[in-house]
């Protein structure tokens with residue numbers, strides 16, 4: 001069994017490889033407009049970006065800037081008003097097992113054990129109960145919940161439930177994991193532990209991750225690239241490569257390089273948040 005440090009070292013070479021990897025997600029000139037009783041809301045305005053296979057990319061921006069809408073478009077829950085989204089070169093026309101999703105709330109089946117929650121997807125996809133159970137047990141070990149395999153969700157802490165939700169999303173072996181503020185409901189300490197364990201898990205599975213957050217520290221700590229979004233209408237303001245070494249631990253936040261990335265992001269986000277606040281005030 002590899003140690004956490006060996007896994008992280010392995011991840012470093014994978015990170016180098018991602019700059020050469022094929023394009024996994026191609027969001028091309030996507031605009032999304034919602035009709036509301038108060039008129040049209042442009043949630044995304046000509047958003048374009050590409051993500052390579054195995055990359056960890058954070059979508060960062062102020063509340064209401066359209067992060068979830070863009071993520072939902074990749075998931076196939078929203079249809080672009082204009083533009084196109086491709087995953088592995090295929091146009092996205094709806095949800096599919098190649099894209100796993102994790103939300104802020106774990107949404108587990110309360111009547112199923114941890115193992116059954118995780119094996120549910122593979123069972124539905126036609127795996128035998130033995131195969132589905134083996135997939136679940138592997139993932140349960142990866143998220144560090146072996147002792148709780150037979151436990152029910154209500155007996156677990158919020159962080160543990162979210163680890164089950166992540167394992168469940170990975171059970172169908174998706175090429176892409178889409179995460180919408182998955183640690184937003186957790187306390188600060190649990191959140192920090194979850195961030196480190198997500199990086200260790202990513203080192204093992206190599207899945208492309210798109211992670212939505214409005215937390216600057218979380219985005220810089222996790223990502224290979226941060227896509228900074230502007231508020232209303234949502235646009236990509238900056239595509240920032242985070243060239244910080246891996247493995248990353250909590251001490252990283254004390255480094256001057258980290259501080260420089262944070263200052264860049266803070267300045268941009270502050271300007272955008274103020275702009276959004278002013279817009280809301282006059283509506």
Ligand SMILES: Nc1ncnc2c1ncn2[C@@H]1O[C@H](COP(=O)(O)OP(=O)(O)OP(=O)(O)O)[C@@H](O)[C@H]1O
Pocket residue numbers: 034035036041042043061062063064065066067068069070214
């Ligand atoms: N189904 C919908 N119908 C109408 N308006 C919507 C719908 N979904 C989102 N919006 C609007 O689109 C804009 C972008 O919303 P979205 O949830 O994508 O932002 P966000 O950046 O994820 O925000 P938050 O961080 O607060 O979740 C907001 O103005 C929101 O009110």
